[in-house]
Amino acid sequence: MEPMEARYDVVWPRSPRGVQQRQSADRLDTLAGKRVAFLWDYLFRGDELFPVLADQLTERFEGVEIVDYAEFGNLHGADEKQRVGRLPDELRSRHVDAVVSGMGC
Amino acid sequence: MRASIAAESAGIPSVSIVCNGFAGQAGATARGLGHDGLPLAVTIGHVDTQSAEEMTANFIDSTVDQIIEGLVGDGPLADADNAEPAALDIVASGTIDEINDHFSSKGWSDGNPIIPPTHDRVERYLDGSGHDPWKTLGVAPSSGRDFTIWSIAVNAVMAGCRPEHLPVLIALTEILADPAYGSEHSGNTTGADGLILLDGPNASALGFNSGPGVQREGVHANTSVGRWLRLYLRNVAGFTAEEHDKATFGNPARPVLAEDHECLRTIGWPSIGEQLGFASSHDVVTLARMNSGLLIGSVFGSTPEQIVPYLANGLARVSAWDLTHVHGIGTDQYQPLLVVSPLLARTFANAGWSLNDVQQALFNQARITARAFERFIGDWTNLSAGHPQLTDLVAEGALPPVFAQSDDPDRMVPITTRPERLLIAVTGDPNRANAYTFSNDGPHGWWTAKRIDHTPASDLVCNVSGRQ
Numbered sequence: 001m002e003p004m005e006a007r008y009d010v011v012w013p014r015s016p017r018g019v020q021q022r023q024s025a026d027r028l029d030t031l032a033g034k035r036v037a038f039l040w041d042y043l044f045r046g047d048e049l050f051p052v053l054a055d056q057l058t059e060r061f062e063g064v065e066i067v068d069y070a071e072f073g074n075l076h077g078a079d080e081k082q083r084v085g086r087l088p089d090e091l092r093s094r095h096v097d098a099v100v101s102g103m104g105c
Numbered sequence: 106m107r108a109s110i111a112a113e114s115a116g117i118p119s120v121s122i123v124c125n126g127f128a129g130q131a132g133a134t135a136r137g138l139g140h141d142g143l144p145l146a147v148t149i150g151h152v153d154t155q156s157a158e159e160m161t162a163n164f165i166d167s168t169v170d171q172i173i174e175g176l177v178g179d180g181p182l183a184d185a186d187n188a189e190p191a192a193l194d195i196v197a198s199g200t201i202d203e204i205n206d207h208f209s210s211k212g213w214s215d216g217n218p219i220i221p222p223t224h225d226r227v228e229r230y231l232d233g234s235g236h237d238p239w240k241t242l243g244v245a246p247s248s249g250r251d252f253t254i255w256s257i258a259v260n261a262v263m264a265g266c267r268p269e270h271l272p273v274l275i276a277l278t279e280i281l282a283d284p285a286y287g288s289e290h291s292g293n294t295t296g297a298d299g300l301i302l303l304d305g306p307n308a309s310a311l312g313f314n315s316g317p318g319v320q321r322e323g324v325h326a327n328t329s330v331g332r333w334l335r336l337y338l339r340n341v342a343g344f345t346a347e348e349h350d351k352a353t354f355g356n357p358a359r360p361v362l363a364e365d366h367e368c369l370r371t372i373g374w375p376s377i378g379e380q381l382g383f384a385s386s387h388d389v390v391t392l393a394r395m396n397s398g399l400l401i402g403s404v405f406g407s408t409p410e411q412i413v414p415y416l417a418n419g420l421a422r423v424s425a426w427d428l429t430h431v432h433g434i435g436t437d438q439y440q441p442l443l444v445v446s447p448l449l450a451r452t453f454a455n456a457g458w459s460l461n462d463v464q465q466a467l468f469n470q471a472r473i474t475a476r477a478f479e480r481f482i483g484d485w486t487n488l489s490a491g492h493p494q495l496t497d498l499v500a501e502g503a504l505p506p507v508f509a510q511s512d513d514p515d516r517m518v519p520i521t522t523r524p525e526r527l528l529i530a531v532t533g534d535p536n537r538a539n540a541y542t543f544s545n546d547g548p549h550g551w552w553t554a555k556r557i558d559h560t561p562a563s564d565l566v567c568n569v570s571g572r573q
Binding site for chain 1: 143
């Protein structure tokens, strides 16, 4: 008779999520007449796509205003955390209603 | 995603544009940052491989509608199924083969056999350390999971680490928790992996090899600690293909690159930890993510003047896409590593050269043409907006004047902004004349060092079972 092979009761190698899920912001009824800010990490052809998006939104929604990504600077790189940390105040001070952020590739 | 989350935290709805290959990681990142289900607008394919016309047409046909839908209408829906095991739950029972199969199927293993992390074995691993198993060293910015002492120990047991290595693992975890390191970038598509460097008076007593074959598997301390890092990134920081790891290729786990402490003390050169500001009396562990490695084999020469050109050539050859960390993805964050054997280091030291002397000589000679540099940061990779010329960047103050000593595209420019950006480590076979270079991944795993504290903790050593 073969000897009994050892058995193991093992624990989970992960750990709990300390981050609590938060409520996202309320969505808008329409983009008409709203201020939409573009935020860019200066990567992956955002300089070509954001102007296209600006044209599309302007065509589709009357009175929409675009706040260009240049107003916020490059949101990637050495001072990324500081720049992103300032964003809530910068967005509020510009009376921004909605944000489009890119580019993640 | 982080910019979008900043907007959401200000009460402003957001949508993030991502390429379709990035959508999974973006969703996992949002969940890790507490915003599960945040709207994405996904492009068709990867924008970098499309003509301008194709990319624009795809964007208008598909992505613009997603952007509008993400901002208008109903809010994001979070995944309601968040049930997960507690730390002390038994998640599997079986033979060693069954446990290994289970861990592989769950994505909790690196594919090599693991030591089953039983409750008793993990508890024994922590015995005598004085650490409260439930103490948190921070939160993984990728997954949102806690960096607990318990989770460090579970993965240490799995990797086969010895209890005396716990202080090293804790110091490494402190690095992962340090915002300066940027552990959230550990799964970027280019697939860099962490290189652990270690030096100090106690490194040898801990069993770390700094001699022949220092980066080979085979020495328990170097190999098991290197393996632990990969397991910990996988299991706690969430760097699996299903979540945050988007490496196109990736690398095997690297054994710890322990430095030759005795040689460094003899020749009076600083260790990497000292180059990063620590005292020579401290044991220090350093972590940085490396893109590429390149051997500088059979270095010939009996004087520094004969040796430097070949080493400088190696540094220049290993530096290409990585130069986007001089300007582009990073900002003055290209800091490659040159590893020289003790024999080469002694050749410099015997000629009276300090480490700073070597750095200056390498800075002067590790150069490429401005034309090549501009291709790497702009034309070939499109990671530096507007394809800037080095002369323009110098005029803007983004780079030092050494990059624009003329406007000749064939002028030679350095690969870093200053000599100190060329780090030098001494290790390996003391009787061989070889060197190795690594290019680093800038802010995506930035050079970060922590002191290894061997002092037993005075935390409450509690009844682990009582906390379940």
